[in-house]
Amino acid sequence: MEKEKTDKKDHILDVAERIFAEFGYDGASTRAISGEAGVNMAMLNYYFGSKEGVFLAIFERRIALFQQVLAEIGDDASISPWEKLDKYIESYVEKVVNNNCFHIMLHREISKTKKSELTDKITAIVMKNVTVFQGIIADGVKSGEFKKDTDQELLVATVFGTKNYIINTPHISSVVLGYDVLDGEAQEDKLKPRLKKYLKNLLKAYLQN
Amino acid sequence: MEKEKTDKKDHILDVAERIFAEFGYDGASTRAISGEAGVNMAMLNYYFGSKEGVFLAIFERRIALFQQVLAEIGDDASISPWEKLDKYIESYVEKVVNNNCFHIMLHREISKTKKSELTDKITAIVMKNVTVFQGIIADGVKSGEFKKDTDQELLVATVFGTKNYIINTPHISSVVLGYDVLDGEAQEDKLKPRLKKYLKNLLKAYLQN
DNA sequence: CAAAACTAATCAAACGATTGATTAGTGGAA
DNA sequence: TTCCACTAATCAATCGTTTGATTAGTTTTG
Numbered sequence: 001m002e003k004e005k006t007d008k009k010d011h012i013l014d015v016a017e018r019i020f021a022e023f024g025y026d027g028a029s030t031r032a033i034s035g036e037a038g039v040n041m042a043m044l045n046y047y048f049g050s051k052e053g054v055f056l057a058i059f060e061r062r063i064a065l066f067q068q069v070l071a072e073i074g075d076d077a078s079i080s081p082w083e084k085l086d087k088y089i090e091s092y093v094e095k096v097v098n099n100n101c102f103h104i105m106l107h108r109e110i111s112k113t114k115k116s117e118l119t120d121k122i123t124a125i126v127m128k129n130v131t132v133f134q135g136i137i138a139d140g141v142k143s144g145e146f147k148k149d150t151d152q153e154l155l156v157a158t159v160f161g162t163k164n165y166i167i168n169t170p171h172i173s174s175v176v177l178g179y180d181v182l183d184g185e186a187q188e189d190k191l192k193p194r195l196k197k198y199l200k201n202l203l204k205a206y207l208q209n
Numbered sequence: 210m211e212k213e214k215t216d217k218k219d220h221i222l223d224v225a226e227r228i229f230a231e232f233g234y235d236g237a238s239t240r241a242i243s244g245e246a247g248v249n250m251a252m253l254n255y256y257f258g259s260k261e262g263v264f265l266a267i268f269e270r271r272i273a274l275f276q277q278v279l280a281e282i283g284d285d286a287s288i289s290p291w292e293k294l295d296k297y298i299e300s301y302v303e304k305v306v307n308n309n310c311f312h313i314m315l316h317r318e319i320s321k322t323k324k325s326e327l328t329d330k331i332t333a334i335v336m337k338n339v340t341v342f343q344g345i346i347a348d349g350v351k352s353g354e355f356k357k358d359t360d361q362e363l364l365v366a367t368v369f370g371t372k373n374y375i376i377n378t379p380h381i382s383s384v385v386l387g388y389d390v391l392d393g394e395a396q397e398d399k400l401k402p403r404l405k406k407y408l409k410n411l412l413k414a415y416l417q418n
Numbered sequence: 419c420a421a422a423a424c425t426a427a428t429c430a431a432a433c434g435a436t437t438g439a440t441t442a443g444t445g446g447a448a
Numbered sequence: 449t450t451c452c453a454c455t456a457a458t459c460a461a462t463c464g465t466t467t468g469a470t471t472a473g474t475t476t477t478g
Contacts, residue, residue: 021321021322022321022322022323023235023321023323024233024234024235024236024317024321025233025235025236026232026233026234026235026236027233027234027235027321029436029437029438030437030438030439031436031437031438039454040454040455040456041438041439041455042439042440042441042454042455042456043453043454043455044438044439045438045439045440046453046454050438050439051437051438051439101322104320104322107320107377107378108233108317108320110378110380110381111313111316111317111377111378111379112230112231112232112233112236113230113231113310113313113379113391114231114232115380119380120380123380123381123384126378126381127381127384130381130385134385151403151406151407151410153385153386153387154371154375154386154403154404154407156385157371157374157375157382157385158367158370158371158374158411160374161367161370161371161372161373161374161375162363162366162367162370162371163370164370164373164374165366165367165369165370165373166363166366166370168316168320168373169316169319169320169335170320170322171319171324171328171329171332172319172332172335172336172339173366175332175336176339176343176362176365176366177362177363178362182322194360194363195363197360198360198363201360201415202367202411202415205414205415206410206411206414206415238462238463238464239463239464239465240462240463240464248428249427249428249429249430250429250430250464250465251428251429251430251465251466251467252427252428252429253464253465254464254465254466255426255427255428259464259465260464260465419478420477420478421476421477421478422475422476422477422478423474423475423476423477424473424474424475424476425472425473425474425475426471426472426473426474427470427471427472427473428469428470428471428472429468429469429470429471430467430468430469430470431466431467431468431469432465432466432467432468433464433465433466433467434463434464434465434466435462435463435464435465436461436462436463436464437460437461437462437463438459438460438461438462439458439459439460439461440457440458440459440460441456441457441458441459442455442456442457442458443454443455443456443457444453444454444455444456445452445453445454445455446451446452446453446454447450447451447452447453448449448450448451448452
């Protein structure tokens with residue numbers, strides 16, 4: 001029973017995540033989510049308290065493990081900055097492409113200029129990943145392995161921004177790249193390896209002495 | 210009389226643009242827009258037909274001149290690819306930072322994975338700017354001035370993505386950069402020159418033989 | 419010129435539809 | 449019986465839009 005309940009909850013969150021990515025938070029109605037998930041509407045409130053509760057539950061499900069992995073890479077003292085950078089890119093691209101619906105949803109909400117409790121929460125979550133990446137760059141510069149006169153802060157924008165552009169504007173990037181970036185098979189065969197290789201090369205070109 | 214009417218319409222669009230950026234298309238109510246603009250609610254429908262009409266009117270006001278300027282840079286046969294790239298970056302950063310509300314609004318809508326008439330329209334508009342940029346890169350590679358073994362398509366994602374990251378996640382980028390990226394003064398003094406310089410350097414590092 | 423006819427701009431009020439949320443109650447397992 | 453998972457029906461609030469009436473300004477007409 002316990003198992004099945006968790007499965008059901010997970011199923012609802014899966015569907016909700018997709019609907020939120022399709023229509024946005026406000027555009028996604030609780031009826032659409034419950035309907036698509038094949039459950040009674042009242043179950044959303046029963047399980048998650050409210051629509052916002054569903055939204056936050058999606059977050060809690062995704063972030064915990066992900067952040068831990070990235071943080072461990074940043075803290076690993078046994079490998080060089082270049083290797084850290086590679087590992088970070090690998091893990092990051094992998095996770096973001098796999099959970100593209102989640103990241104689309106996340107970034108649409110965070111782009112609201114009006115501050116709210118929700119945007120503050122999301123900002124705090126995203127900042128953690130950014131800080132780890134910044135730390136890797138800063139370490140590399142300090143140890144002399146990366147070039148000195150670079151714009152470390154804007155490099156953050158480039159790495160995360162490039163990824164966002166691919167994922168968050170799928171209608172555009174699919175045309176530019178020549179295949180459907182939301183298609184699971186194309187993601188595995190083409191997008192992931194290509195994006196990883198590209199980001200590593202770009203960082204090397206910009207950071208190498 | 211004619212003058213004043215246009216001013217009033219423009220005023221409504223100014224306000225609507227900001228509200229859309231703050232709350233998203235679905236999150237922004239016609240009551241909020243008309244209230245903030247100090248006009249009667251019915252005026253939105255009287256002038257623009259519908260809520261979507263307001264949204265599209267914002268687009269038509271912004272894109273025409275902008276696209277023309279970018280296209281002219283791309284078509285200019287008298288300057289080198291490197292100069293074109295510089296000019297494109299200059300114009301692009303300038304416009305996007307100045308009209309940041311518009312671009313936030315635009316990208317939130319385009320990031321909806323569900324295709325609709327609206328997303329198709331926006332996609333077509335954005336693709337024009339992308340195509341011009343791609344043309345500049347392709348020309349430079351063909352003429353041998355840019356390096357050959359590069360990922361031209363993902364470079365597109367980097368340039369537009371870096372800009373988007375700064376503009377569309379202002380709560381994040383303000384923390385990373387150390388000043389409010391939505392503040393007009395900071396934009397002029399710090400953000401614009403810094404972003405222009407950075408993008409040029411990054412492109413140089415990646416494209417130079 | 420002045421009265422009448424017409425037009426565009428604006429308003430408060432109300433429309434039906436949809437929203438997120440809640441209720442009261444059902445059925446089955448422990 | 450008691451508790452938990454679940455449902456159909458319903459709630460008040462808000463949504464985008466439409467309405468009919470009023471104002472102010474312009475044109476036409478006698």
